[in-house]
Amino acid sequence: MKNVFITRKIDEKVISRLSEQFNVDFWPHEDQVCPREELLKQAKRCNALLTMLSDQVNAELLDQGGDDLEIVANLAVGYDNIEVEEAKKRGVMITNTPDVLTDTTADLAFSLLMASARRIVESDRYIKDGNWKSWSPYLLAGKDIHHKTLGIVGMGNIGQAVAQRAKGFDMDILYHTRSRKKEAEEKYNAKHAELDELLTKSDFVLCLAPLTEQTKGMLGSEQFKKMKKSAILINAGRGPVVDEEALIEALKNGEIAGAGLDVFDKEPIDKDHPLLSLANVVAVPHIGSASVETRFAMMDLCAENIINVLSGKDPVTPVK
Ligand code: DGY
Numbered sequence: 563m564k565n566v567f568i569t570r571k572i573d574e575k576v577i578s579r580l581s582e583q584f585n586v587d588f589w590p591h592e593d594q595v596c597p598r599e600e601l602l603k604q605a606k607r608c609n610a611l612l613t614m615l616s617d618q619v620n621a622e623l624l625d626q627g628g629d630d631l632e633i634v635a636n637l638a639v640g641y642d643n644i645e646v647e648e649a650k651k652r653g654v655m656i657t658n659t660p661d662v663l664t665d666t667t668a669d670l671a672f673s674l675l676m677a678s679a680r681r682i683v684e685s686d687r688y689i690k691d692g693n694w695k696s697w698s699p700y701l702l703a704g705k706d707i708h709h710k711t712l713g714i715v716g717m718g719n720i721g722q723a724v725a726q727r728a729k730g731f732d733m734d735i736l737y738h739t740r741s742r743k744k745e746a747e748e749k750y751n752a753k754h755a756e757l758d759e760l761l762t763k764s765d766f767v768l769c770l771a772p773l774t775e776q777t778k779g780m781l782g783s784e785q786f787k788k789m790k791k792s793a794i795l796i797n798a799g800r801g802p803v804v805d806e807e808a809l810i811e812a813l814k815n816g817e818i819a820g821a822g823l824d825v826f827d828k829e830p831i832d833k834d835h836p837l838l839s840l841a842n843v844v845a846v847p848h849i850g851s852a853s854v855e856t857r858f859a860m861m862d863l864c865a866e867n868i869i870n871v872l873s874g875k876d877p878v879t880p881v882k
Contacts, residue, residue: 568586569601570591609631633655639659657871657879670798671796711733711734713763716799728750769804773802777800779803791817809837820842820843824850826845
């Protein structure tokens with residue numbers, strides 16, 4: 563029997579599905595990263611690894627896997643934790659979990675936009691802290707969302723699902739991405755824009771760009787200066803695409819009005835990180851795809867990819 567290692571405790575049903583055909587072992591904690599030594603040890607004896615985005619799949623790990631390691635199935639659509647070229651060189655298949663998480667992640671991105679614009683988190687704290695003394699005309703007044711301009715940076719499937727939601731709010735949609743998306747332009751009346759134009763015109767800049775050499779730090783001090791002072795930045799892609807130091811400065815200096823963040827440079831972010839002390843920041847712990855239904859679908863898709871590859875078939879969602 564072939565060996566499979568899962569780097570977290572995942573849904574029992576998915577473990578059972580894999581166990582019908584393989585020897586399955588897993589790191590027995592849901593909320594703890596599998597220690598590196600354990601992962602390296604498991605890579606040495608396994609034919610498949612089911613990894614999280616917090617696991618570094620690099621040359622060192624792939625070398626431990628040697629000839630026996632056939633597939634690394636990553637429980638995420640993003641795969642910046644994986645050295646894909648190194649895997650390719652060694653003939654190890656890499657798979658991710660696109661499509662099944664598109665709507666859920668778009669829901670979260672749009673929720674962050676709404677929570678930031680309408681000061682939902684501040685309002686919750688205000689009322690629970692016993693500060694509500696009277697109804698007042700400008701009490702916790704936020705910004706309108708409807709009929710405003712949304713600039714989407716990174717118009718893949720999730721970006722387009724966000725555009726669909728924004729259309730329901732009668733928003734004007736600009737997008738910036740490497741290649742034009744003619745279908746999205748027609749469907750959502752979205753207009754392609756250069757980054758500078760998008761930054762200057764948008765009331766909300768929503769970043770979903772994947773992390774690559776080209777996108778790292780692409781939203782920094784220069785870009786924040788181009789944004790409207792009333793604008794809000796939402797990042798639901800990858801933390802390092804935004805220069806965090808520059809973001810803190812922009813928020814403190816009033817260059818932009820607020821930020822809604824699902825992702826950070828370092829995850830988990832430190833409790834005393836300056837970003838978390840700012841009232842105009844809504845922060846959530848990388849929960850873009852975290853609905854029970856979607857996380858199950860992602861786990862199940864990883865299992866399907868593993869089953870396919872270990873039985874000599876093509877995976878459903880290979881990283882190309
Ligand atoms: C992904 O799948 O890449 C998401 O960031 C996880 O929520």
